Amino acid sequence: MTRLKPYLYVAPLVLLLGFVFGTSLVRMFEFSFKMIRGVDGPWIGWRNYRLVLNQPLFWESVGHNLQLLLAIPILIGLSLLTALLLYERLRGWTLWRAVLFLPYVLAIPIIAVVMKQMFQFNGPVNEVLRWLSLDFMALDWIGSPDIALWTVMGLIVWREAALGTILFLARLLSLDESLVEAARIEGANWWQRAWHILIPQMRGVIEFFSVICVITMLSAVFAYVYILGGGRGGPGTSTMVIELYIYNALTRQSLPGIAAAVSVMLFVVSLGLIYLLFVVRRRQDD
Amino acid sequence: MRRTLPLLPQMRRRDVLLGMGAAGAASALPRHLAAQTPSLTMWWWGEQELPGLQAFVEESIAGYDAAQVSSMLQDTSVVISQFQTAAAAGSPPDLQYLWNGIYHMESVWFGYVKALNGLMDEGILRDSNPTVLSNFRGNTYRTGWYPLPMFILYNKDLFDRAGLDADAPPLVWEDFLDACDKLKSAGIAPFGGGAQDGYWAEWYVTHAFAQTIDTVGEAVELFIGDKDFRDPRYHEHWTRLQELRELGFLNDEISSIELYPGIDLVPAGRLAMSMSIGTRLLEDSNATGGRVGAMVLPTFGQGALAGRPIVDMQGLGIAEGSSEPEAAAAFLEYLNSPERLEAFYRLTGWLPASNRFDASLIENEAVAGMWRSWNTDNQITNVTNLMPGQFYEQAAIPTGQQVAQGSMTGEEAGDLAARVAQEWRDFNPDLVELYQEWVEDLSV
The missing domain is CATH 3.40.190.10 (Periplasmic binding protein-like II)
Incomplete structure (x- = not known):
């Protein structure tokens, strides 16, 4: 009975999730093996998977998602730095905390639309750069296929860093301050206190945020890309990501079977990452 | 033999029972209620x-x-x-x-x-x-x-400023390039709009690709594989766009603004020509005191559809x-x-x-x-309405955006279009058959 107890605790949630997502998941797997027209179609085995895996656009989309992973170290570093600075309780820190969290409170489409206006070729950002005689920096931020994905990345970092900052700050504020005080008395400077005392105690929350970031970059950047990429992952296919690929296949190309096949692959990869997290954490706990 | 299509879906047993029930109920009801x-x-x-x-x-x-x-x-x-x-x-x-x-x-x-x-x-x-x-x-x-109606909207005041005849817009490509050159020399962005959301690229195909074909059915033949976008004739429209880009005749912000803000530049006096549609014409005409005009994209192509007004x-x-x-x-x-x-x-x-x-x-x-110019027997339909969704999303729009931006040539656009058309055929073998049948209706 003791061994069963934890499972009984989580059973209601598992049942609820099964009720909400179960049928959809089963149908998704089923659709991925069919040529769907309307709501059903003939069984075609692995054909959808073969078609997708042989399509350059699919791999280009995967590549863009992987490229977005490059933002994670920046995101974590920026969040950590901001949280550590706020933790010093500099003058007006509560106001700064509110300001820094603001991007996260606003809906992604709102900030993306505003950013899109800001970063137009003749928009405010480039106008200011030109006014400062920095014409060489006035790039076609959202219109050039070479730059657009980096612009998307910048927007993601700006917004998601707000969540990281708040998470890290919450952890910092829950720490025993006597250790920090002792270090301060012993003459440790800000960097030494952060590196040797604070950050080691934040390992769990940093790990958690890292996983959130990976999942975000792989499967939750649709709104950013949809708005900044003109609804199509553009210019060209330069900001096409897996989510948008799935959306296009489903709603714009009448290919639910293809959309399902890619969804299954994304699901399996995400599941693998979550499993990996559990394995790592268990090893650390042991 | 072609596959039989579910044009008339099979009636389900539940529908039959419901129908019988409804019919029975209606016959049992008083006349004034049955005739609801x-x-x-x-x-x-x-x-x-x-x-x-x-x-x-x-x-x-x-x-x-x-x-x-x-x-x-x-x-x-x-x-x-x-x-x-x-x-x-x-x-x-x-x-x-x-x-x-x-x-x-x-x-x-x-x-x-x-x-x-x-x-x-x-x-x-x-x-x-x-x-x-x-x-x-x-x-x-x-x-x-x-x-x-789909046409090229142009600003008559900007034409005047560049020394062009605002009542006689260019009809052929050479005259069009000449007009663009004069506009550019006068400090006016000659042609373009906003391609960031992709629709501009689609409309460009509407106007320019139509010039290279003789029938709308010929466009379908490109998708079903009877013809090939790598044939220079079928990607000439993108080569012409490349030409406009290289000559500096496209507005500099074309890649970063959307379709309608791009068209707005014409009545605002910041762009001489852009592609537009009839439903906007009244507003744009009123905004400029009637100083905008509508023209067909000047012809470069030898197809039978070249130079004809387009009406979707x-x-x-x-x-x-x-x-x-x-x-x-x-x-x-x-x-x-x-x-x-x-x-x-x-x-x-x-x-x-x-x-x-x-x-x-x-x-x-x-x-x-x-109404007088476009509502004629000479009008043609919008060829992009024949494009499979996959081709539209993965070829028609990305090519136009990238050629206009300068990161793709017309020939590369043709290669991409041919590849995506092949992918569409691989993904949709059943639709290829239907398209082949549709060509017959389109040829009537």
Whole structure:
């Protein structure tokens, strides 16, 4: 009975999730093996998977998602730095905390639309750069296929860093301050206190945020890309990501079977990452 | 032998029982209750591109006694998917807004749209101008609702400033390049708009690709593999765009702004020429005191469709799963009555599709001129309406955007288009067969 107890605790949630997502998941797997027209179609085995895996656009989309992973170290570093600075309780820190969290409170489409206006070729950002005689920096931020994905990345970092900052700050504020005080008395400077005392105690929350970031970059950047990429992952296919690929296949190309096949692959990869997290954490706990 | 299509979905046992039950109940009811007013649902789109259409729909419904009609304005992104999902689930609206060509033909092939011949008055149907792209196996699946002439909008004041004749815009490509050169020399951005959301690239194909083909069926042959985009003739339109880009004739912000803000640059006096549509013309004409004009994209191509005015046609149809198809057809006929056609013009400022509209009512000279020039036997339809969704998303738009931005050549665009057309054939072997059959209707 003791061994069963934890499972009984989580059973209601598992049942609820099964009720909400179960049928959809089963149908998704089923659709991925069919040529769907309307709501059903003939069984075609692995054909959808073969078609997708042989399509350059699919791999280009995967590549863009992987490229977005490059933002994670920046995101974590920026969040950590901001949280550590706020933790010093500099003058007006509560106001700064509110300001820094603001991007996260606003809906992604709102900030993306505003950013899109800001970063137009003749928009405010480039106008200011030109006014400062920095014409060489006035790039076609959202219109050039070479730059657009980096612009998307910048927007993601700006917004998601707000969540990281708040998470890290919450952890910092829950720490025993006597250790920090002792270090301060012993003459440790800000960097030494952060590196040797604070950050080691934040390992769990940093790990958690890292996983959130990976999942975000792989499967939750649709709104950013949809708005900044003109609804199509553009210019060209330069900001096409897996989510948008799935959306296009489903709603714009009448290919639910293809959309399902890619969804299954994304699901399996995400599941693998979550499993990996559990394995790592268990090893650390042991 | 071609696969038999589910044009008439199989009736389910539940439907039969429901129908029998309803028929039995109706026969048992008193006469005045059995003859209740039918209820219709109408899902529509268009207020987004034609302000005033909602007022027209609401007024039409309010003034219609033969049925109770409830309407829903659809979001642009779900016009097709929402209808197809509802139709597949067996609960579609009775009346559905249908874009032209493949945008509704796919639903026809899935068995979601009802043929209108025999269901409504043939004369009204024909005069509504549904276009050849609404035909399949000899049936017509839409009524025309309002036309969408597509043209190059130009600013007459900017033409004057560059020393060009504003009343005689260029007709051939060499003159067009010459005009662009003079505009550029006068410090005016000659041509372009906004390609960030992709529609500009689509419209460019509409105007330029049409010049390279002799029939709309020829465009379909490129998708089904009988012809090849790598043939220089079939990617010449992208090569011409590359030429405009390299000569510096495109506005510098074309890649970072969207379609409509791009068109706005013309009446604002910041761009000489851009592609536009008829539903905008009245507003742009009023904004400039009549100092905008409409022209056909100057010709470079040798195809039979080159240099001809283009008119797309928005339309309405009836769902195969409608429980009141006759009532729905009667409502469509009502929308095409002279009184409703006049109301359409009164409330939208734009023209209805039907030939039965009294053109003498048109007050604005720009709109009247458009009617005279574009509403002719010489007009052609929008070839992008023949593009499979996959080709549209993965070739037509990315190529135009990248060529306009300078990161792709016309030849590379042809290569990409050929590859995506092949991918579409691999992904959709069943649709290839249907397209092949459709070519026959398009050739009529």
